[in-house]
Amino acid sequence: MNQSYDPVIETKTKILDTAERLFGERGYSATSLRDIVAGAGVNLAAVHYHFGSKEELLDQVVLRKAAPVNVERLRLLDQVEAEAGTAPPPVDQVLEAFFLPMAAAAECNPPFVRMMGRMLAEGLMMGIVAKHFQEVTRRTQSALRRALPQLPEEELLWRIHFMIGAMAHTMCGPPDFTQRGADLGDFRSRIGRLVSFLSGGFQAPIRESREEQ
Amino acid sequence: MNQSYDPVIETKTKILDTAERLFGERGYSATSLRDIVAGAGVNLAAVHYHFGSKEELLDQVVLRKAAPVNVERLRLLDQVEAEAGTAPPPVDQVLEAFFLPMAAAAECNPPFVRMMGRMLAEGLMMGIVAKHFQEVTRRTQSALRRALPQLPEEELLWRIHFMIGAMAHTMCGPPDFTQRGADLGDFRSRIGRLVSFLSGGFQAPIRESREEQ
DNA sequence: GTCTATACTGAGATAGAC
DNA sequence: GTCTATCTCAGTATAGAC
Numbered sequence: 001m002n003q004s005y006d007p008v009i010e011t012k013t014k015i016l017d018t019a020e021r022l023f024g025e026r027g028y029s030a031t032s033l034r035d036i037v038a039g040a041g042v043n044l045a046a047v048h049y050h051f052g053s054k055e056e057l058l059d060q061v062v063l064r065k066a067a068p069v070n071v072e073r074l075r076l077l078d079q080v081e082a083e084a085g086t087a088p089p090p091v092d093q094v095l096e097a098f099f100l101p102m103a104a105a106a107e108c109n110p111p112f113v114r115m116m117g118r119m120l121a122e123g124l125m126m127g128i129v130a131k132h133f134q135e136v137t138r139r140t141q142s143a144l145r146r147a148l149p150q151l152p153e154e155e156l157l158w159r160i161h162f163m164i165g166a167m168a169h170t171m172c173g174p175p176d177f178t179q180r181g182a183d184l185g186d187f188r189s190r191i192g193r194l195v196s197f198l199s200g201g202f203q204a205p206i207r208e209s210r211e212e213q
Numbered sequence: 214m215n216q217s218y219d220p221v222i223e224t225k226t227k228i229l230d231t232a233e234r235l236f237g238e239r240g241y242s243a244t245s246l247r248d249i250v251a252g253a254g255v256n257l258a259a260v261h262y263h264f265g266s267k268e269e270l271l272d273q274v275v276l277r278k279a280a281p282v283n284v285e286r287l288r289l290l291d292q293v294e295a296e297a298g299t300a301p302p303p304v305d306q307v308l309e310a311f312f313l314p315m316a317a318a319a320e321c322n323p324p325f326v327r328m329m330g331r332m333l334a335e336g337l338m339m340g341i342v343a344k345h346f347q348e349v350t351r352r353t354q355s356a357l358r359r360a361l362p363q364l365p366e367e368e369l370l371w372r373i374h375f376m377i378g379a380m381a382h383t384m385c386g387p388p389d390f391t392q393r394g395a396d397l398g399d400f401r402s403r404i405g406r407l408v409s410f411l412s413g414g415f416q417a418p419i420r421e422s423r424e425e426q
Numbered sequence: 427g428t429c430t431a432t433a434c435t436g437a438g439a440t441a442g443a444c
Numbered sequence: 445g446t447c448t449a450t451c452t453c454a455g456t457a458t459a460g461a462c
Contacts, residue, residue, distance in 0.1 A: 011428080011429080029242070032453080032454060032455080033454085033455065033456090034453085034454080034455095042429085043429060043430050043431080044430090044431095044455095044456095045429070045430065045431080045432095045456095045457085045458090046428080046429060046430085048455090048456070048457075049427095049428070049429070050428090053455080053456080054455065054456090092420065118335075118336060121334035121335060121336070121378075121381065121382070122331075122334060122335045122336075123331060123334070123335075123385065155406065157388070157390045158388075158403065158406045158407075158410075159406075159410055161382065161383065161388040161390075162379040162382070162383060162406075162407060162410050162411075163379075164382060165334075165378045165379040165380070165381060165382020165383060165385075166375040166376075166378040166379045166382075167378070168334065168378060168382060169334070169374065169375070169377060169378020169379075169381060169382075170374065170375060170378060172336065172378075175370070175371075175374045177370045177374075190371065192420065193368065193371045193372075193375075193419075194371075194375060195420065196417050196418065196419055196420040197371075197372055197375050197414040197415075197417055198375075198414065199417060199420070200413040200414045200415070200416060200417020200418075201410040201411065201413045201414035201417070202410075202413070203413060204409050204410055204412060204413020204414070205409065205413070206406075206409055207305065207405065207408065207409040207412070224445085224446085245436080245437060245438085246437080246438065246439095247436080247437080247438095255446090256446060256447050256448085257438090257439095257447085257448095258439090258440080258446070258447060258448085259445080259446065259447085260438095261438085261439065261440075262445070262446075263445095266438080266439080267437095267438065267439095
């Protein structure tokens with residue numbers, strides 16, 4: 001993994017590693033650059049030399065972890081669409097292609113995924129999503145479009161919006177009602193619950209708005 | 214509304230009004246106390262005298278706006294449960310009891326509801342929710358429990374968790390795909406879409422997790 | 427090119443005079 | 445109750461050592 005002992009790579013990597021750990025443990029806003037450089041044993045200004053700003057550092061931390069997840073997502077999407085052929089692919093399979101790679105990553109590093117959820121929810125990820133998740137977003141959207149051919153485009157986009165919200169909140173961390181620590185890292189099972197829920201939501205009939213005060 | 218010209222009330226109210234406006238316009242984190250006191254024409258220390266901290270100020274701002282919404286929510290929940298009698302109340306009616314009062318408030322003050330969504334998503338509202346939304350949370354949960362008698366308790370709690378996430382993200386603001394400014398304040402229609410989506414999600418069958426890598 | 431020391435600006439919070 | 449002055453800590457910027 002460390003391709004050599006080049007001191008340049010060393011410093012950059014130490015900052016990335018420490019930032020990833022502390023962002024996961026304490027959250028982005030609650031982690032100061034001074035915490036990070038103290039933990040990494042490097043100078044404060046090195047962060048700005050290598051990354052330019054705290055936000056750019058976050059960007060690089062997220063990219064490093066999310067890139068392989070997105071590769072796997074695209075691979076599963078390819079597979080699901082190939083299996084379906086010309087028929088609409090099953091909604092839950094498309095959703096699984098989107099969520100399972102994240103669940104797998106989450107099991108390796110739960111704090112990081114929780115941080116991603118918090119970031120996404122805080123709106124701090126909008127720029128990052130636009131930059132690094134563009135392809136996955138586009139491909140998932142088009143797969144869902146094929147899976148739900150009867151759903152109006154605008155309705156589909158709104159439902160994807162709802163999905164993102166549910167996902168972000170679910171990634172954030174365990175809700176208050178989970179008492180057992182055993183459930184903390186069990187992303188797999190919560191992703192399963194999320195997929196059934198969303199699958200029902202995507203396939204729900206469009207309801208006429210009622211006339212009520 | 215201003216019950217008198219008591220200067221104490223005046224200062225407190227001016228701070229609350231200005232904070233509500235600026236939090237809505239710029240978000241909580243992006244609004245400094247110095248911005249607020251400048252807008253309100255009061256001294257910086259007055260905020261800490263009257264509210265103790267920026268977080269407590271947010272708490273009071275939210276409470277002032279959310280209290281009547283929650284009263285209306287409870288009224289609608291009473292109505293829905295009374296109409297249903299001993300039968301399970303319809304899921305979408307329970308959801309409407311939860312969401313319509315918020316939509317009505319949102320139409321009066323869209324920026325504020327957007328801010329609430331952002332706060333909720335950022336996790337900054339956890340303490341506030343625990344303090345001021347306890348009754349509504351409990352009642353909504355028990356109505357959904359009655360509406361979905363066959364759903365295991367744990368599954369219901371997770372689905373409520375997903376609902377909160379979708380709601381927070383939906384309140385936050387219009388997603389990127391809405392180009393027209395006309396849609397910005399149209400909370401009513403997006404709440405309708407959200408209710409159909411969630412209704413489908415709550416009533417979805419529980420899927421067994423697939424064996425797949 | 428890399429990294430260090432240090433200073434700058436603005437944030438929330440607080441003590442104490444009035 | 446209110447206000448001035450000040451404290452600590454945040455992110456950021458820069459000059460210069462190596």
